[in-house]
Amino acid sequence: MAPLVVALFGGILRFVRLGEPKAVVFDETYYIKDAYALLTYGVERTMLGDAKDPVADKRLITGNLDIFKQCAEPSDCASFVAHPPLGKWMIGAGEWLFGMNPFGWRFAAALVGTLSILIMARVARRMTRSTLLGCLGGLLLALDGLHLVLSRTALLDIFLMFWVLAGFACLVADRDWARRRLVEWYESAPITELGPRLGARPWRLAAGACLGAACAVKWSGIFFLIAFAVLTLMWDMGARRALGLREPYRGALSYDVPGGLAAMALTPAAVFLASWTGWFVTADGWGRNWERATTSAGNPFYFLFDSARSWLEYQSQVLGYHSGLDSYHPYMSEPWSWPLLLRPVSFHYPANLPPSLCGADKCSQAVLGVGTPALWYGALLALIGLVAWYAATRDWRAGAVVLAFAGGWLPWFYYAIADNRTMYLFYMIPVVPFMVLAIVLLAGLILGKENAPPGRRAVGAAAVGAFALVVLINFWWLYPVLTAETLTQAEWWARMLMRSWVTAAPK
Template identity: 35%
Template sequence: MTFVWRWRVALMASSVGIIASMLRFTALGWPKALVFDEVFYVRGGFSLATLGYEGNWTGENDAFAQGDLSGLEAEGDFVVHPMVGKLFIALGIQIFGNNPFGWRVMGALLGVIMCVMLAFIARHLLRSTLWGMIAGLFLAVDGQGIVLARTGLLDIYLAFFAVAGFGALLVDRHVTRRKLAERAADARAAAHLAPGAKLPGMGPGLGIRWWRWVAILMFAMAGSVKWSGFYFAAAFLLLSVAWDLLDRRSAGVQRWAWGGLLRAVPAGLLAIASTLVVYTATWFPWFMSNDSYGRHWAQANPGKGTTWLPDSLNSLVHYHLQMWKFHENLTTEHTYMSNPWFWPLQWRPTAFFFENAPDAACGAERCVSAVHALGNPLIWWAGSIALGYAIYRMIRHRDMLALTVSLGAFAAWLPWLPYAYRTIFTFYTIAMAPFLVLTLIWALKNVAQPDRLRGGWSRGGTIVALSFVGAVLVISGFFAPLWLGTPIPFAYWQAHMWLPSWV
């Protein structure tokens, strides 16, 4: 049985990894241009790799892609996102050179790992290697996951760390639940209580929870890519507290609520402090470079800002206030800006790249090469229904699993709703994609293996689920040229524009 288990898990991980790799690494160097916001983040990564800080750029955007680096100045650039994502881009450039492959390789690599991680997460939560493999496969063939992993933007790194943090919290729960049960049994034996008796007091302590600290580190790194990563930290760490309360109650602890909450308060304060330390540490290149933007603001403005802090931290706080003001006032009209209320429907996808290709490239009268950050429509439209079903299960049945699988999707989506007036884009949903897929797979499992059958398979539900999986793969194959930038006839590109808002 152990051999069979290992064989199935190996097949799951390798299948997901191979498919995800093929779709993310094939022709990764195309397009040979700065795609959409790569103009900011790739050039920032190159500056970090060469100057050690983010310098200002002048000249035409295309010049950089053509190898002209003369536009980089020594003056520090005012950038509006933390630098962890750009440091990963810089690492790729250092290893593979200043070329499109080097700009994108680290995002592609972490995109593949994220698919495999999701497969293991789904396998653990749904207790099924098969459903775990389907979850990883769905993320591997989804357009948002493919395009963002193949582009030198920041959001793939945010998504990776959010999934990694969630996975670490699941490991923490698995370890601590077992430890809690063992220590509760030892405490009953010491008090000469029956095995099923209530355990007086607030229950045993659990010592240092290393996997929770790993999760905190991952969420801090997510927030150090983009501030929206901190929404995941808040949502999932609160979920972890809820798990602790439920596990103490299940272990028969008499004062389980107090036992969990009183331990949650100092743990929460330590988590906040640790996150601040990690986040500040990620600004190390900024601290070490005298020419970084705003590095010596406090020295130049004595008596201003947060004066009780050292000058370096005072300058960093002032810089962050400037960044916050920029984001709050970012309301410039953009062709591809989208209303977050419609993000789960992929209503207004972002066209990253579009150009006419040589006629010989596809054998048609007009050939085009296009890259659209558009999720697989079937995954996203059905996933939206699955999110609604999860809300129903939470309210009607107090389904903790429904909350667990869907919380990440809501954490990636709901905080953006008050900012519908801002210049924001649908490709931000890459951070939502893994958790929407997880929710969808949970809903599919409920269709194929309804609760009433206690793990058995419904014939009709299984047919529906298998048909859905097949349809997802067919649609991904149909849309793949628009995710990979493959030259296609213009008429074939038009056939993909299912909604007027996609054009």
């Protein structure tokens, strides 16, 4: 019940005034239209005018949904898109339920943001065996500013974060399940050098499906898929070694790796491919070449072969597009600056608001994509602590969190150095849950064990409680500029904690 209460609190923060601002915010302009095209045509479609045309955005806000080109041949309106379709299908589910309006296109983001808080509380509890620490994890995620903003915006990154966290949670559950099966075998069967076959592992299959869904939202999900595949193999080897088997590594390679390949390679590939169903079953998708694929008088093998060839060519074009994405943006930033929150992204800041809105000469209404500084700087210290903890004790929890954080953050350094790619702070959102887990694990050390002296526990509880309170106050102070509340410009400026948070000082 306690994690549900924490998730409810986070859900209230995300759903209240979800339709505000009544505007197309930042890159919503791409994804809400693509989602609507998927609902209408099954594939993305070319828009009237430029994809980021403010006139078309204004038509959407006023309920005019005539935003797509009409072509004599449907394939002439095919639209090249840079990301797989699953995240846009999820946005489209909200549009289907509640209409093509700000609440509708942001509903799915708010829902998965809320569910991720529940998952965080449950996985933190499983890793620490403490309901208190589990709820602390859920609460801290609920109070992160970047998580809040992306949960209230129809961008893809919150869906990527959700599926990555869900996949990790499934792997943690699989770790417990596999170790329990090994103990049962050890207690009831003759001992062998390699140990037993564990059979079907439903939690690991679920993890593979979730990580495949992450890749079907954004290609960067593959960073976590690779890291977690290595992680689950290490856990399998460690479990067999802890059981005292003579050949733990050979046993894991012989019995666990084949199933691991099915769960962490074939299953994600199947999910990724299934997300493109709309492209395969219609003739209107980019590069579909439907006419060429159907010229063989109904030969199903030729149809499948040619469709697969066209699809692979499309994926190659997407990868090439991302490799050359280096155009300047005023809020772009480098990955080494992200944990320090040096350059967040202004999602929404309308000019020339009437003074009557705030009772002052100048008014501001902002959505700033920034994390809660107290949380992020605390997480940096916690991650350093986890590295030292893992080096000293080889605790699996510390190693898993550090690997997940590194796997989601460090690959961007390559793109910054080798590719000079345009990147933004919100690319960090998939690793924010692991930053929270780092704090939770360190909080467990600070609290001490249950049999610790009462004074020791009291001091630890005071320290952890004080940190949570500081995060809460920091979040409360920033909340108006995370959710487009109307402020005086002086009140807005007071919340810009670093000069680098804005392009220039307001005039």
